[in-house]
Amino acid sequence: MTGSLEFHSPLSPERARRIVDRLAGGHPATVLDLGSGWGALLLRLLDAIPGATGVGIEINTDDVARGRDLARRRGLADRVEFVEESAVGTERGPADLVLCVGSGHALTETPGDFAGTLRELRRLVAPGGRVLYAEGFWQRTPTDAELARMWPGATGADHTDLAGLVEIAVGAGFRPVWTETATEDEWEQFESGYQADLEEWLAAHPTHPDAAARRQKADSHRASWLGGYRNVLGMAYLTLAPVGR
Template identity: 60%
Template sequence: MDATDAPPRLTRLTFHGPLSEARAAALVRRLTAAAPPATVLDIGCGWGELMLRVLEAAPDATGVGLDLSEDDLARGRANAEARGVSGRVRFVRESAVGTAHGPADLVLCLGATQALSDAEAPAHTAAALHALRRLVTPNGRVLLGEGFWQRPPTRAELAAMWPGASASEHHDLAGLVDLAVAAGFRPAWIETANDDEWEEFESAYQSDVEEWLATHADHPSAKETRERVDRHRSMWLRGYRGVLGLAYLTLVPVD
């Protein structure tokens, strides 16, 4: 299979996570209005959509995005070029573990704490928060997007999730905020993705491939692709839907 007949990849997603346009706009306003950052560091950036919006709102700022997916990084570079901010941002293919980038005035880490630590879940969350504390300037801000259990998952729900899913791999929201405080932050703002944001994300995540499968049923890769998307949909609908949450924490480092 070559690139011309492969299923499209994530073209329906604006953000690589459950984040609405309204929430994104509010986050950008909150992070840039009072004291616009001069430097932005995006950990596990993907195509860095929120970072680009911050740079548009803070025209004197520069940004660096770190990720291991060259496809996503290329998408970010193309978007930056199209929006006239390419001279102020770099997309770097690099692990964030022990990164020499930073400290930055604004550090974004949205669904990417695993990129900051080699520790196993749930210990990686605390390790990532300590790394983020090192990466932010005094008086800067960290925007952390991190999973948490909205309620304890049942055995049946865990069995329907990803392989090896465990009730211990996430904290509840209060426990997550406690970890941020223990790492040297104060939580300036606590919010969580709502059901509409999750449904839009999960649907957009699969939509390209679902429509491709409807018209490529006999394609050599259709069976494998169908099994993959059916497995993901089942994990969501039978496993973590309404159980796994995503918190957006705006964190201020303690002097």
Template identity: 65%
Template sequence: MTADTAPHTDLPPRLTRLTFHGPLSETRATGMVRRLAATRPATVLDIGCGWGELMLRLLEAVPGAGGVGVDLRAADLERGRRGAEARGLADRVEFAEESAVGTGRGPADVVLCLGASQALSDDLVTALRELRRLVADGGRVLLGEGFWQRTPTEAELTRMWPGASVDDHHDLATLTSLAVAAGFRPEWTETASLDEWEEFESAYQADTEVWLAANPDHPLAAETRDRLDTHRTAWLAYRGVLGLAYLTLVPTTG
């Protein structure tokens, strides 16, 4: 039984301090929405959407556009539906609890895939080909994808996620080249800053850390402490080593 499913009413709220489920600042998000909105998309598809914050902002910026967010986590999708309702977008967006593997939801004018290429395939090359299939000619893909800022040491890898390997990510040049080989041209290339990473990683655990400090004898305290400490150890190991690239990709034709 996990903290998300245990029948306790005194558990911390989940991820309330996160606006985006990733290292993304308000300034960067505003620029992304502005560039994507300038293409006047009629349809938006968000792969591994979570609560779809960037999709909702894009729909706000493009009156009449419709969006679909696909994810497997019901709680995040429900948060997205509440956000859409609060913005008056409920009739223009669908949050679908389903797998994105082989999805027939495309083609869309804008496809968002922010830290979620694994929702399409565990193989990045396959995921990039799927993104090309899912985006309409003349559209845009906004891909958020991890890359190594430098080659991690063996000691660093042992403190990251289970089974972490140098082969888990490419460097930025290789990542961009793979996108080109999959049928794209990079319109815009940017990477998350250390400040964005620190804001995200701190906010990711903050609710639970505060709860744990106040509830050290709770039945779920030991499990929660292990989970928090494991994630923090990983984050401090990949801090400054693992980057996140945001690539705005234009599909090639012909």
């Protein structure tokens, strides 16, 4: 249940506005959103760039349907297409602007292959274009106890630090023209919003047949955040320019 979220990442409306203004200033004609979810940032960009067209690639059926509905409501249905398919090896590029916001895993078949993800982004962006790549990074080295409370099988190799992430981007053929990271408040808004609808439902339906399973899901996620990756896992928003060939 994510109806309380505008963005499926720790991204405030204020930061989103700044990112949109910066990216729209390049006047991209085509926008490709990889692992788009419901395309909240994609739709904002199309609102800000008259005449631009966009494609959102997403494998989650509900998110695709939500994206199409939002596009209709915003009068953008004729300028954006949400497709339910894998982004691995996609041939839907190149595009002037490529978005990959917290969904780098959608581009490779190997978890944690940040170099592979960035090579794919380099392949999919048009010459002179831009990439917005949002990815997790370790703010500090997690302890064994913290790793044990995170997602199943979490290890220190799941992420690099911010400097390492940016160096991987440079190695893939980009220059980092803008580097910014989510604040603690953005993380708290995201995590609370992610759980809010489910917690409200649980408070109102304590004896529902599905309550036990949903309660376990909510409690598990909250423990993972508060006892595991809170103030350990960061989120970087990198605006990348491809180096000319």
